[in-house]
Amino acid sequence: MSLLRETIKKIEQIDNTLAAETQERLDFLTKPQGSLGRLEELAKQVVEITRIKNPQLKHKVVFVMAADHGVTEEAVSAYPKEVTPQMVYNFLAGGAGINVLARHAGARVNISDLGVAVDLNPHVELHIHKVNYGTKNMAQEAAMTKQEAIQAIENGILTFEEEFKKGIDILATGDMGIGNTTASAAIIAVITGRQVEEITGRGTGIDDASWRKKVEIIQKAIQVNKPDPKDGIDILLKVGGFEIGGLAGLILAAAAKRLPVVIDGFISSAAALIAYRIEPKVKDYLIASHLSQEKGHRIALDYLGLKPILDLHLRLGEGTGAALAFSIVEAGVKVLNEMATFKSAGVSEKS
């Protein structure tokens, strides 16, 4: 618990006083004021977060955290749970969606096992921070113990700290875990207070009957466990997952280091809600990369007050949407750093 406590203690309010000053600098650049829309907003947010006037986003990292979910016993997913370790090997081999999109963005990928149900073969790029061999079936009992929930968050912090030694200017959250849209829907329903039907989507692609079943399982999990909507750790332990806890820890650790965190889709937003419940100040460190096709994602983002940058009908997870959004955030920062001013370029101003 001490690592978590120390991390939380380091999280400060972002410096809102820098927004006006940065906007003024943006307004001197050779373009009509405000004409670069969200790029300007993103540049301002990165300055507020980092407190650096001309931030460089050279070191970009996507963290992909993997774990299994006991609730897959209830047949809530279209894919067998063996896919979790298989996909981890795919990440390590560089063949998954996130590998392609991270390479495209010039980002590193950090792959960690927070709780895959089997022992994974060692690999130099695989970070083992396993809390346990998958969660318990939340439809029957709590997904994990309180100690495990704290361990998951702290292992997320440790994963961050290891990678931070290599340099990080901006990071993204990514996930892998068959069954994790089920856990995420439960978390989002509990925290936002919305109906499970509104939040629950089709995950990797289930049919109507399976969707109905999934809704019932989530309702049952909430009923059996009665998570406290105000207590992030209580929600995590009762209806969460190890990778979700790890991502929450990652978000807290990044905020403590004044780094912008680009969150991916549905699962990442559930993790962001957990982190927000633990320490509300993290909210301003978050950049929502995209609006997922997963039903209920918008509800989670609205609750956090975040506007997604992209809407590309993605529903893959792994951090893929976040990797795509890196390019847009970086573009905003480059506008601030590299564009000429009206004066330096000898361009007449608005009459």
Add this chain to the structure above:
Amino acid sequence: MSLLRETIKKIEQIDNTLAAETQERLDFLTKPQGSLGRLEELAKQVVEITRIKNPQLKHKVVFVMAADHGVTEEAVSAYPKEVTPQMVYNFLAGGAGINVLARHAGARVNISDLGVAVDLNPHVELHIHKVNYGTKNMAQEAAMTKQEAIQAIENGILTFEEEFKKGIDILATGDMGIGNTTASAAIIAVITGRQVEEITGRGTGIDDASWRKKVEIIQKAIQVNKPDPKDGIDILLKVGGFEIGGLAGLILAAAAKRLPVVIDGFISSAAALIAYRIEPKVKDYLIASHLSQEKGHRIALDYLGLKPILDLHLRLGEGTGAALAFSIVEAGVKVLNEMATFKSAGVSEKS
């Protein structure tokens, strides 16, 4: 006219038969089917356009065409027309928004003068294809002669062909011309048949009274000139601009070479509508980069049946939205080219 005729003759229907085959290949990749949404659609479109199974988008070019507009006499813009040449020099010095965003996308910038009102200082990277020293005031008379309209389109084709020698895999359209949202609004209103009020926006940032004036000027220009809504060249010559004609030529030339054209915002969409009126087959070669803040842009895109990739509240022009979208289109193509299949990665398929 012969260059235009020859170019049109070379434009073929894109090969729709490649869509199903490409989707099948996408469905073998290690992700739930369709889970990369628009990235998959973009990959398919690029294959259909290029007829290359694994297209490489290495050579990316943003064409920025500049020209002046006689209608600025009517005080329709927030900026003086001197800004057109000043911004061309800014492009050449590398300090404008498009320079920053093209560098970020790994794209070249081709800068051409289609009709700036002054003689520009020579520069090795400035391509002079001037049709005339700005258009006439369309509120009083036709913006240009028929011969000039054809010349503008053909100069756009020539601009493309010069740059094509250096290699182009994908291109973007960009514009610079004080007053060109006025001409573009007129074109879009004529072609779509919608009211001028619905189409006319604030351009670089005018107030309510100036907006009302701008609407009246556009209505007057249409009334005075009576462009034929079915005749792209007639519309261009009566209420268009030299850079808009040049961009229409660029689009036709690219389609003739089976290249995907990423169109920027409001002005580029007006040019795309002109090209579409000249040869409807070009439509399938177009990729809409973003939804501009300029009112009426959505109407133009809907008319062309195009869905914008981004919605970042941009209204700068220059090709900035298109340069940002390059990254997304390229991501789609890389997914197709680089992701592992379920079989090659040893990942179990959907049960």
